Amino acid sequence: MKHLKNVVTLKLDEEKCIGCGLCSTVCPHEVFSIVDKKAYIIDLDACMECGACAGNCPIGALSVDSGVGCASGIINGLLNGSGECCCDKGGTCA
């Protein structure tokens, strides 16, 4: 299952990458592949912008405009600035 194409904000600076592989470890959707001590984005459209890779990258080679991919969260954010997501009220997401 995949959402919209060509919208994801994930960016990898392959020059900087030291190939530690942590991005590929934390990614829940197999967006990365590590080949010869370098990370590559192999499935950009599968990215859900959770931010796990960017937050764990030890040298800041990754950037992503992360946030909850949740319509109610975005609506609530616009209405009252809280950005509360449906799952914040207790967690339907697994």
Added chain:
Amino acid sequence: MTDCCCKKPCAPKREPWMTGDVETPVGKVPTIGTRLTLRDELGALKVRFAIGRNNYTIEPGLYAIGEPTPESPVFVSANYKLSFDHLRCALGGTDGWVLVLDTKGINVWCAAGKGTFGTAEIVNRVQQTKIDQIVSHRKLIVPQLGAPGVSAPEVAKQSGFGVLYGPVRAEDLPKFLAAEFKATPEMRRVRFTLRDRIAVIPVELVIWFKQALGLAIALALLSGISRNGYSLANAPHAFVLVFTAWLTGGAVVPLLLPWIPARAFSLKGLWVGLMLWIVLGSANLLGASPLTELGWGLILVSVVSFMALNFTGTSTYTSMSGVKKEMKIAIPIQLIAAISGTVLIIIGGLR
């Protein structure tokens, strides 16, 4: 719960799932059972129906599982009892320590998205529980879905404990431990199986019940206007239609999600809403006049499409950029459809 009014240190509150204590250099740590009781199962069932879901919490802190030694692994978890129960259930037969973070009763993944399951709380909880005096190693097993809130390099720097990301699902922990802390790609992957989707349907329906009821009442009242005066004869019809749309958006869409054409959730909802329109329309269930029929059709489609769009928050694979993009297009159309539908129902009644 430690009572702040106590003069002397109070013992943590005894919970039914605690089985005893283990002695450690920094005091007693409660042991927890690894078998779920009927009470735990009923508790899980209740939150699956969104009953008391905001208060299904346990006390943050350190717990022991089995007969842990200083060499035993440390598992980090959230203080949402459903998450905690999954973990202790999966760890049956294992000796270890469970470090429960204060995530305000929210599950690991959602709390990580907000940062409450995160670097700062891990560092804080490590210091508070003095776990460095209990274990001889310096490793924490953090669930992979906690990673959006955690920076492994930062945790190491600030607490002295290295982070090992465990599998996505607690049930894979025994295999992860047996493989010497290695997770297979399969264990690292989040899915959204039919079973997962069925499990979230009750919560979807409960969450939307109030809105559906409000809409049903409003439309029931509006559909009573006619040339010959006001009557509530059509009210039950309005209720049945709105709640059919509610059931379709909250149950049929999640159930059939991967098989409905289109990637955008609002479009998936549109297709299912149109199907509903066709089915009810061809059975002559949408009203007496063509205007009323058209009005109800538009209402059905907008409700189902809007609920489907909101299911992005429950789904496990949509990005913020993607959801924003589809919202910008879908919400204005859904609004126009719903308003035109309502106007048509009123005009249909007046003719």
